[in-house]
Amino acid sequence: MVILHVLFYIFVVVTFVQLFFYGYVFSSVKQKRRTASPQQTFPVSVLICAKNEAKNLTAFLPSILDQEYPNFEVVLINDSSTDATLQVMEQFKVNHSNIKIVNVKNIEAFWGNKKYALTLGIKAATHNRLLFTDADCQPVSRQWISEMSSHFTREHQLILGYGAYAKVKKSVLNKLIRFETFMTAVQYFSYTKLGNPYMGVGRNMAYTKELFFEARGFMDHMNIKSGDDDLFVNQIGDSRNTTICLSKNSFTESIAKETYSEWIVQKRRHITTAKNYKTKHKSALGMFFVSQFLFFAIGLILISTGFFWQIVLGLIVARYLALFINLSLASKKLNEKDLIPYFPLLEIFLIVTQFSIFIKNLLSKQNRWK
Known part of the structure; x- marks a missing residue:
């Protein structure tokens, strides 16, 4: 009985922690509508770093080149590919004068390092405002x-966008991957709106060349x-220089992994970076995950034993109410x-997947990047 009392009080605490996140923190996925006044356009460099992406470039690069924007270049970075990536880039360049190719060859000091390739691409970019996506992504409009570049101001030099995954009907894995991507976005958008940006995704992100060099690029990591x-973003983002873009026309979309094992490999790398x-x-993200895990684990014990079940049930309902209200708004x-x-x-x-990944990462290291 003493143990149940202890578990009950822990459950109350973790439920209020969950209510704080779902009821307050995650209610911040919103953005004021801009007026329809004419917007000043600035030249933009779009950067795409590709490693063995000949097929994806062929499929998705046309959607980048077809953008309705008066002045932009596309910097294609061939990161030591062993397939026909460079040839595909050169074929596109024949018909598009706004393409610039940066052919990166491995050197011993930075063998297989995407950051080295990106740095060379950023240095080669003509314009100060840089917009990033991946070779397997395409804009939805x-x-x-x-849309993304319209959020650049004298103060805002780092813009976080949404990189979605294409919907696949009747696929449980696709829904799980999209839900994980959605929840990650809800968190980094919310923290940014609260003045504490901590991450973004390279599938859809923009920042200035000036900011990049002020931060010494990727040298710190x-x-x-x-x-x-x-x-x-974790290194350089702050409440002054970072903002978000939630316009649906600003989203990018890519194809999600088709097998659970492939997705797990990808997520292990992401979690290792965190x-x-x-x-x-790390403390805030850890608190959210631990409170989630304890909410389900202890809640199940208390419900199965019937201990103070009316209060426990009330707390569960309150938590799910907050979850559905704010996540539904964010999902729209x-x-x-x-x-x-x-x-x-x-x-x-x-939660089960993340816990299993955490255990696997304790037992072995992941040092791969696609």
Whole structure:
């Protein structure tokens, strides 16, 4: 009985922690609508770093080149590819004068390091405003450059966008991957709106060349193969220089992994990178995950024993009410409304997956990048 009392009080605490996140923190995925006044356009350099991406470049690069924007160049970075990536780039360049190719060859000091390749691409870019995406991504509209670049101001030099995954009907894995991507975005958008940016995704991000060099580029974490997006934001982002773009025309979309094992390899790398975040960010993210895990674990014990079941049930209802209200609002903004009915199941699946990845990462290291 004493143990149940202790578990009950722990459950109360973790539920209030969850209510803080779902009821307050995650209610910040919003953005004021801009007026329809004419916007000044600035020249923009779009950067795409590709390693063995000949097929994806052929499929998705046309959607970049077809953007409705008056002045932009596309910097294609061939990161030591062993397939026909460079040839595909050169074929596109024949018909598009705004393409610039940076052919990166491996050197011993930075063998297989994407950050080294990106640095060379950034140095080669003509314009100060840089917009990044991946070779396997495509904008969902022809206004992608316009929408993302419109958020640049004298103060805002780092813009965080949404990189979605294409929907696949009747695929549980696709829904799980999209839910994880959605929840990650809800968190980094919310923290940014609250003045504490901690990450972004390279599938859809913009910053200035000036900001990059002020931060000494990726030098503070060049030894870590991944993290050219999230570690850079974690290093340089703050309440003054960082903002978000939630316009649906600003989203990018890519194809999600088709097997669970492939996705797990990808997520292991991402989670491994997160250990290099600032302590305050690791603490906040850890608190959210631990409170999630304890909420389900202790809640199940208390419900099964019937201990103070009325109070426990009330807390569960309150927590799910906050979750559905704010995640539903966020899902509408991020065009993920089809996930709403599956929130409870997807959340449990994701917690189990993240816990298993955490255990695997304790037992072995992941140093790969695609």
